[in-house]
Every structure is written in C-alpha cells, then in structure tokens.
Amino acid sequence: MVERRRLIDVLPHLVLLIGIAIVAFPVYVAFVASTWDAATISNGQMPLRPGPHFLENYYRTIFIGTSSSTREPVGNMMLNSLIMALCIAIGKIAISLISAFAVVYFRFPFRMAAFWVIFMTLMLPVEVRIFPTYKIVADLNMLDTFAGLTIPLIASATATLLFRQFFMTVPDELVEASKIDGAGPMKFFFDTLVPLSITSVAAMFVVQFIYGWNQYLWPLLITTKDNMQTIVIGIKKMIVTQDALTEWQLAMATAILAMLPPVIVVVAMQKLFVKGLVETEK
Amino acid sequence: MSDVRLDAVRKVYPGGVEAVKGVSLEIADGQFCVLVGPSGCGKSTLLRMVAGLETISGGTCAIDGKVVNEIEPAERDIAMVFQNYALYPHMSVYDNMAYGLRNRGTPKDEIDARVKEAARILEVEPFLARKPKALSGGQRQRVAMGRAIVRKPKVFLFDEPLSNLDAKLRIQMRVEIKKLQRALKTTSIYVTHDQLEAMTLADQLVVMNKGQVEQAGAPLDLYEKPQTIFVAGFIGAPPMNLVTVPEAGLPGLTLIERPAGPVVLGIRPEHLHEQPMGPDTLTVEIVVSAVEAVGAETYLYGALHGHGPELIVRVPGRATHAPGQRIRACAEASQLHFFNPQTGRRID
Numbered sequence A: 001m002v003e004r005r006r007l008i009d010v011l012p013h014l015v016l017l018i019g020i021a022i023v024a025f026p027v028y029v030a031f032v033a034s035t036w037d038a039a040t041i042s043n044g045q046m047p048l049r050p051g052p053h054f055l056e057n058y059y060r061t062i063f064i065g066t067s068s069s070t071r072e073p074v075g076n077m078m079l080n081s082l083i084m085a086l087c088i089a090i091g092k093i094a095i096s097l098i099s100a101f102a103v104v105y106f107r108f109p110f111r112m113a114a115f116w117v118i119f120m121t122l123m124l125p126v127e128v129r130i131f132p133t134y135k136i137v138a139d140l141n142m143l144d145t146f147a148g149l150t151i152p153l154i155a156s157a158t159a160t161l162l163f164r165q166f167f168m169t170v171p172d173e174l175v176e177a178s179k180i181d182g183a184g185p186m187k188f189f190f191d192t193l194v195p196l197s198i199t200s201v202a203a204m205f206v207v208q209f210i211y212g213w214n215q216y217l218w219p220l221l222i223t224t225k226d227n228m229q230t231i232v233i234g235i236k237k238m239i240v241t242q243d244a245l246t247e248w249q250l251a252m253a254t255a256i257l258a259m260l261p262p263v264i265v266v267v268a269m270q271k272l273f274v275k276g277l278v279e280t281e282k
Numbered sequence B: 001m002s003d004v005r006l007d008a009v010r011k012v013y014p015g016g017v018e019a020v021k022g023v024s025l026e027i028a029d030g031q032f033c034v035l036v037g038p039s040g041c042g043k044s045t046l047l048r049m050v051a052g053l054e055t056i057s058g059g060t061c062a063i064d065g066k067v068v069n070e071i072e073p074a075e076r077d078i079a080m081v082f083q084n085y086a087l088y089p090h091m092s093v094y095d096n097m098a099y100g101l102r103n104r105g106t107p108k109d110e111i112d113a114r115v116k117e118a119a120r121i122l123e124v125e126p127f128l129a130r131k132p133k134a135l136s137g138g139q140r141q142r143v144a145m146g147r148a149i150v151r152k153p154k155v156f157l158f159d160e161p162l163s164n165l166d167a168k169l170r171i172q173m174r175v176e177i178k179k180l181q182r183a184l185k186t187t188s189i190y191v192t193h194d195q196l197e198a199m200t201l202a203d204q205l206v207v208m209n210k211g212q213v214e215q216a217g218a219p220l221d222l223y224e225k226p227q228t229i230f231v232a233g234f235i236g237a238p239p240m241n242l243v244t245v246p247e248a249g250l251p252g253l254t255l256i257e258r259p260a261g262p263v264v265l266g267i268r269p270e271h272l273h274e275q276p277m278g279p280d281t282l283t284v285e286i287v288v289s290a291v292e293a294v295g296a297e298t299y300l301y302g303a304l305h306g307h308g309p310e311l312i313v314r315v316p317g318r319a320t321h322a323p324g325q326r327i328r329a330c331a332e333a334s335q336l337h338f339f340n341p342q343t344g345r346r347i348d
Ligand SMILES: Nc1ncnc2c1ncn2[C@@H]1O[C@H](COP(=O)(O)OP(=O)(O)OP(=O)(O)O)[C@@H](O)[C@H]1O
Pocket: B013, B014, B015, B017, B018, B019, B037, B038, B039, B040, B041, B042, B043, B044, B045, B046, B193
C-alpha cells in the first residue's frame, strides 16, 4: 500500500519535472548565450554554464544597443513596449467594463443588436482588418505615434463578454439596494460593480498585457522611426540573415529582457488570481 | 406623520401578467403592516412598487400624503431590507451602513454618530470593520437592519427578511424587529409567508391572494372573524377544518342551528372539545386515523363518520387515543363559521 502511494506521488512529479525541463531548457540556453562574448558563441563551442560577460552584455543591450541593425538601445524599446502593452491592457479593460455595463444594466433600443455586433467583432482580429485599419490610422496622421499603435487594438469582444458574464451573476438586489441608497448608475458602477470585478479585471489585465506586449505585425506596420520600435520588433531586426553579423549575445540578452515584464506581471498578479478563485465575493 | 396610502394599485408585468389587481390599503403612521399570502400572490410586487423598484401600472401610492408614483426610490425616503440581505460584499459593515448617508451628503461626524448608534442598538459593534462574508447569517441580517435604520426613513420595507435564518434565530429576530419598530415608531410594511410571523408582528394584517386583498385588519380579528374561506384556511395552524355541508346535512355531523341552503362550515381544531360544555350546537363523530403529539397538545386526525371529510381535533396535553378509535367532539355556536360555497364569503 505504502509503496503504491509513493509511486502515485512520484510519477506526476516526474512527468512535471520532465515537462519543465523541456520548456525551461531553451530559456536557460538563451540566458547562457547572453553571458558569453560573440566569438565563443559563433565558433559553436559555447559551454552550458554562464560566462563572464553578463554585466557587459546587458549594459550594452539596454543602454547602447546594436549599432548595425536596430540603432536603438533596448531600454528605449522596452519602454515603448511597456507603454503600448499598458495602454492596450488598460484601454481594453476600461472599454469592456463600460460596454458590458451598458449591455447588462440598461434597456436601450437595439440593445441585443449592439451586443451581437460586439460579439461578431470576435471574428475580426487585427490581421483580418489590417488594410482598412492601416488606411484609417495613416489618414488620421497617427503613424509613428502611440495612439496609432494602441487605439486600433483596444476594442475587445472577449473582455466585454467576460465582464458581461460576470455582471449577470451580480444579484439584482445589489442594484436595488444602491438605488435606495441614492447611488445613480455611474456611482453604482464605480462604487460597487468595479470593486466586485477586481479579480476578473486582474485576470484580464494579465492576458491583455501579454497580448499587447507580444504584438508584432501591427507595430511593424505602424512604426517606421527607430525610437518607436518595440522590443519584439527589435529582436527580429537583430537577427540578421548573414550569421556572422548577428551579435548573438545581444540578441539573446534582448530575448531574456523581453520575457521579463510578462513574467513579472504574471507573478505579481498571481495572488489576486488565487484570491479570485478561492473566495467568492458575493 | 408618515402614513402610506395605496389606492387601487395595479401591476401588469411586460408580457401581460397582472400580478397586483387593484389593491387599496391604508397604513397609518407608525403602524406595522404585514402582507401575507401564498407564493406568487403579489406581495413582493406590491412592496417593490411602494419602494419604487417597480413602476406602478395603475392607481396611486402616496407616502406622507404625497403621491410618489413618479418619484425615484432614493427620493421616497424609504429603506428596504432584502431577503438575501443585499449587503455590499466589498465594503466593511461600517461602510455598508454609512454608504446611503454619504450619498446624501450627510456630514461626516453625524454619519459616524448614527452608524455607531445603530451598531449599538443592533449589537454589531464588534464587527464594524469586518466584511459581510465574515459574518453569520443572523449578524448579516442585523447589519441589513442597521443599514435601514441609520437613514431614519419614513417607511421601512421588509421582504421576507428572516426566511434565510434557522427556526430559533428567526423567532429571536422576530421579537427584536418588533421591539425595534416599537421603539423607533417607524411605519413598516413587512412581507412574509410565515403566518405565525404575520400574526405576532402585525398591527394590521393583510391577507393577499392572487393579486388581491382578501382581508385586512387586526390579526385577532382575522383569526376570529375570517371574511372568506381563503382567510379562514390561511390563518391559524393547524388550519381551520372546512366542511361542505349540503342542505340535507352529513352523516356523523349534528348541527342544531345553521343558515339555510348548502354552506361551508368552518371550525378550528382548538375549538373542538370532547366533553360537552353547555349549549353545544355542533357535534361530530370521528374515526381517528392518526395521532400527532407535540408535547403541550395532541392533534387527532380522522374522517367524519369513518369515511367523510378529514377533520383535525386538538386535545390538550398527552392524549391516550389510538388510531381506529371512534370519538365525539363538540363546539359552541360562537366558534362556528359559515361561508357561502359559491362566493366564498362569510355568512353572519
Ligand atoms: N419581472 C416579472 N415579470 C413577469 N412576471 C413577474 C415578474 N416578477 C413577478 N412576476 C409574477 O408576478 C406574480 C407575483 O410575484 P411576486 O414576486 O410578487 O410574488 P410573491 O407574493 O412575493 O411570492 P413569494 O412568496 O414566492 O415571494 C407571480 O405570478 C410572478 O410570476
């Protein structure tokens, strides 16, 4: 019996450890590569332990950048990516909260029609509507601006649906109690509905921040100036096709840096996630 | 002065359901009015129309002499206690009680004084900093009451506030609500389907059925002189025995004095006794089929003459009766109720 237990305990852990190793190993190799010099990497003899150039490589990446391909310090790219990801995540959450509020709590003409139109935009991601969207952004002189970079990506049917679903579980009596307590619709929204949605907001923030951070196609189209590059584009540009020109240690450092903010967001938001799962605030 | 006057109030829900069919009621200042009736009879709907949470389809509702049909709930100066308490889950007990006052721009120190006072009365002082989910059902109920009383409204509205509590707590809270209302002298409308709650709380008891008022009055008046068969069967536990007696009479049932024509005879189980006591006009012969002892009294269930309509007889204390036994029970003329079987109305 005891033996059997132990086997049942050990086996899942073994599977998990193997899984983690498979996922983590490339990341580890990238990290190791970012701590050696270009010569060691390019001769194909890179050891699998961290090298002596950690500080030097990261300093160059963040503050100086590669002179040949991106002509821009990665620190600036990270800032651009951060602004873009934050604008997209916060914008999406704000718009979705408001539109879910409208659809659930107000009886206006064509309410269901509005809901279905929002629903249908699920079928129209940026890639599908890229040409007209680009045309509009260009006509509005929003190329190479953060507005052009973020606004077209803000509308979100997914988040609207999620919040709608959540709002429908909020008891009607809370609305009625608010009415009797003299809270108007917007006061109810800010005083009651938003605080109650905080765990869903956190979940949405994580998902949408990573979505924004990982954007590639849209920034590639919209940004032409060096100082508007995002880090994802930066990585791509650093990897030049002729192998000799690629400064692999810097590209790898950039890749590691690009991974950090999403990881930080997930780790920081994890508490709220678990809180949202464990306790029901209703 | 803050009386509530309903005049031919109707409610038609979208889709055509007529939930309230012309209710007229007068609730005097400081009166405790209880609405009671079977599920779906429109009690909540009526209460919610007074609160302003449902629009009024016809008739008028006036609070303190002022018609409030078109006035927002917040401006009606009412407070409502909901069945599921409807406390704001993310706010502390203190904030739950203070929220309505803050929205009205009450000065901070007055809010503080009123909340502390309410917390003291309702004995929730130790929990002021807690969130509602860290409270028991009874404590939440008190907080919901506190939220109502800090506002010092003209009218309290309660929609089955005790039905989520266990039996013992329900009785305790019932007594407290009554005491509180007596102390505050605030006009109150209270919805319940528990008729014991209704009898003990009400100054004015309103029995509703199918969207209409069957009878309104003092609880004991309704008990002693029910005006319809419905009220007779609804008020009292166990319910009044109701037997349809044809012109020719029934075997096993002797009636000395009775109105002409077929009637529905009503007699409460507690008014049937085994020993003849003076001028009894009703005598029934019952074959006992079940004996229910609840301690202080015993209920005998049995069929009239062995196979007629089912009757209940209450005998005090422990009874020695056994199923199958044939007994004889009598009642005085003053305890009998007669109703017209067609209209359902009382015959005096
Ligand atoms: N929003 C609504 N739309 C349509 N019909 C409704 C609505 N709310 C209630 N009704 C109907 O109105 C009638 C009265 O409902 P109400 O809630 O007032 O009953 P109630 O007396 O409070 O019953 P209970 O004791 O079960 O709470 C019911 O037949 C119900 O189906």
